[in-house]
Amino acid sequence: MLVARHTASAHRTAVLLGAGSDAEDVIQEAFVKGYRKLSRYRGESSFRAWLLAIVANETRNLHRSRDRRYGLMLRAARVEPHPEVAEDNAVGAVLAGERRAALVRALRSLPARDRGVIVCRYFLDLSEEETVTMLGWPRGTVKSRTSRALAKLRGLLAVEEVSRG
Template sequence: MLSEGAAIDIDEATAVARARAGDLDAYEVLVTRFTAPAHRAALLLGAGADADDVVQEAFVKAYRQLGRYRGDAGFKAWLLAIVANETRNLVRSRRRREGLWLRAAVREDPLQWEPDPAESAMARERRRLLVEQLRALDHRDREILLCRYLLDLSEAETAVTLDLPKGTVKSRTARALARLRDRMPEGVRGA
């Protein structure tokens, strides 16, 4: 059993080990630590309004599967792979090709200081064009770029999340970036 202050201070490996041993407080530490990235991943991968349900189901499945967790790429990547699978299942069942992940991608930080309205307008337009071109990409290209740049996952974490070899992640990322770059209007490419 963890004390209230210790629950926040334990590292990931310790929390996983304790959770495997049946310590629900330790699993709660993992849930607290990784709910936001899991929710963001679900949103960006297309869960939309069902993101909370996807994340909850992913945490339940992760808890049940803790015995299978090997720790190769870290708990976060392993959890996000479960989130990705749950989201794919949801999207497939709804028979939708386009998810609501773009809303999360274009959402601006309301606390961000914007010094120049002209710069802000240009940035919004560049963001709109980028999202428009991301939407037009093949779903595999979108997933790779989403994981690498919007979720800020490493190549190894992306490989685990999308269940791909690391080399495939590297080559698909390069190709997807080239395709995206080619789709962008000339004046926006270098911005």
Template sequence: MLRIHREPGRGSRCRKDITDDEEAVARAQRGDLDAYGVLVARYTALAHRTAYLLGAGADAADIVQEAFVKGFRKLSTFREGATFRPWLLAIVANETKNLHRARKRRNLMELRVHNTTDTVDHNDPAELVDDSRARLLQALEQLPEKDRQVVTCRYLLDLTEAETAQTLDIAKGTVKSRLSRALAKLRPLLEVARD
């Protein structure tokens, strides 16, 4: 079991002397909350952007909070020598998938209860961005979830192929082939959106 403690006399100064993720993770694994706080501060914006772009929308902040809580609980499973960023983003991606599943179940239940085929508008995030970005997001929404995830991680979040593979828990070769197919599907959707 992980014991939570603060190093005596260190307080907020601990945050200033942690320079890399490896050190922060090692300290956090020993129960140093300030060290984990460094990781939270360092990756909150990226985690939020990841959740949002993977489809969490207005729930992105909740997804990020849950991902950091789960990440802290699972620090003991973090492999030595692994990179923290894609490990955390994999948790964010999984939490976002769980949200999608819950939404689908809830929407199906609502349809049964109301006995209607009307779809519920979930505050389309494309309304918040400029026109070309809105078209891109609309085209991405039309892709199957696996294709949307790989394009989002690789190009919108600017992850490497290896980080994308680790984040989505797939092989690097699968990232390449899925990207190729996804981009082939995306091109005609963008053409239609442009017209």
């Protein structure tokens, strides 16, 4: 039941944190480790946050094992083009796709720590406390990093908007 409930979040986390095509392997390993360490879950945070912290660690292990210095930047999140555009005109669909692509490009260009906190808070919709658990950072660090990362992301999106014309 837990696997069924959390697979989508785990997969999205692995992909957004840079696992790319290896996301399935990462989440499988995370679920196995989570099962083996289930007795260590103390209930201090949600089970989802605890599990996603394992997924995040497994994603980092993937990059370390390949010894890629810029692993997270090179294998950043891929967004599959499945637009759920409510507008029924082609122009609206094209504009939505362009905005989504611009957001993904900007997200990819953020440093790994900034990208991680944005993914947790806004893509995975984790609470501040769940983000603290997942990333293993103090609450103040999560707050300040989120604020700075959002400012960087807004700046990158503004620069792209200006360059597009």
